[in-house]
Amino acid sequence: MFGKNKPVKIRGNSGHRKYGVAAKDVKELLKKGCKLLQLPLSGARVCLYEDGTIVTDEFFPTLLDNTELVLLSKEQTWTGVVCDIGKLLNTDRHADRLIEAATGLLSDEKSSKGRKILTDLLQNLKDTSDLESREEDEDWFNGVEARFKTKSAYMRYNCESRIRGYMKEVDDATRNVQKAKVKVEFLKTSSSLLEMLKTARYNGSYFDRTDKEPNRLCTPQGWFTCQGSFDQEVCRSLHSINPYGSRESRILFSTWNLDHRIEKKRAIVPALVNSLQNHKSTDVNLKYFYQLLFTRENLKLVHIVCHKKGAHNLLCDTKKIFKTPSNAGKAKPKPKVKKRRLI
Structure with a gap:
């Protein structure tokens, strides 16, 4: 079962650079990968880049050649490709490249779900909410009356x-x-x-x-x-x-x-x-x-x-429809009793 070297692509948790490594089993892969990425071997493990599935000795032989893997140290975690997306979206450094890449992918994307994801991504990447005036963001005001300046x-x-x-x-x-x-x-x-x-x-x-x-x-x-x-x-x-x-x-x-x-x-x-x-x-x-x-x-x-357009069947509070009388809750004044004059 073991013995034949399998070529894979390996990368670290924080970097994007990938390295080609050939190994006959997970133990050899971890040894080579840790030496290459300068990580401690103790507690290290390797997982699929796509979804974070841990690669075991039994799973390793079933991998396709050049499968992309992530090498993790003892304290590190990887939940899949979403980790990279999160890192990309948390910085403005790659915004222009992301817009260019997403636009290119959208033109060839056949899946409706894929198109939806790319469209939403582009919409958020092109965000100009930090701009306020008409002079700063003319496109936002396209179709808006000239009297509005912000x-x-x-x-x-x-x-x-x-x-x-x-x-x-x-x-x-x-x-x-x-x-x-x-x-x-x-x-x-x-x-x-x-x-x-x-x-x-x-x-x-x-x-x-x-x-x-x-x-x-x-x-x-x-x-x-x-x-x-x-x-x-x-x-x-x-x-x-x-x-x-x-x-x-x-x-x-x-x-x-x-x-x-x-x-x-x-x-x-x-x-x-x-x-x-x-x-x-x-x-x-x-x-x-x-x-x-x-x-x-x-x-x-x-x-x-x-927005549910059917009848809500909620009614006004009848106790609040009318004003509360100013004397409500007050005791009625006692009628004055005429004092009789003594003769």
Whole structure:
């Protein structure tokens, strides 16, 4: 079984240079490899470069000639080709060469999975999220109105536009209100909500990476993470995107949704209209409806795949629809008793 020398390619854990070595068994391979790479023989082992499988005496004869192997010292580990990918992506030194290589591979790649991996790799390698102004990154602003001079300003506007759209849907609901008195109160309510939005600058800070942490939904670099569908705590697919990184990512981000957990059209607006049937706008808890319609209290940022369009079947909290009376919970004052005058 042993005796015939098998040629293999061997390399170390940290270097990329490969050496040709011929050995009749693992023991001889380790001896030659450790001497070549100047590693201690005690505790050394050899594994497949591709997936990190340890090469044993029984496995060694089955290897194809010139199989690429990794020589490891006692404390070192190797989980496969992903180790090299991680090292490459953790430095900017090879970015240009990686882009060139990935572009070349993509043109010949037939596998749909391979094309997906290469496309995602190229998208992240061409990241320009560290640039902010139009002058620095003209390609990112391609198709964006000239009035926007920075990425953050445009992203803030992008969020404002979505929130304005929600406000317009509230206004449009006025047409469906039949009773004149209710319509008047609904218009007053809508006007008050609009003023609250203006004060908050339409919550555009959610997409603005330059804003303070409690106000934004992204990292200071511009990374957004999917928060999962309305009925989940987190996104199980770990979707993430940086629309500040490239024009393509900016456009793809437009497919992400600010989804209402308690639905706007099916639950919130109908509850608001219904609350005004026998009450005035001043009786309604506007802060509660404002939070449901326009804030992170009820909004979740979700990837299009995590956006479930079916009925959520979540209702407004009836205890919060109306303002709490100022005298609620207080004991009623005792009636004054007239004192009788003594004669």
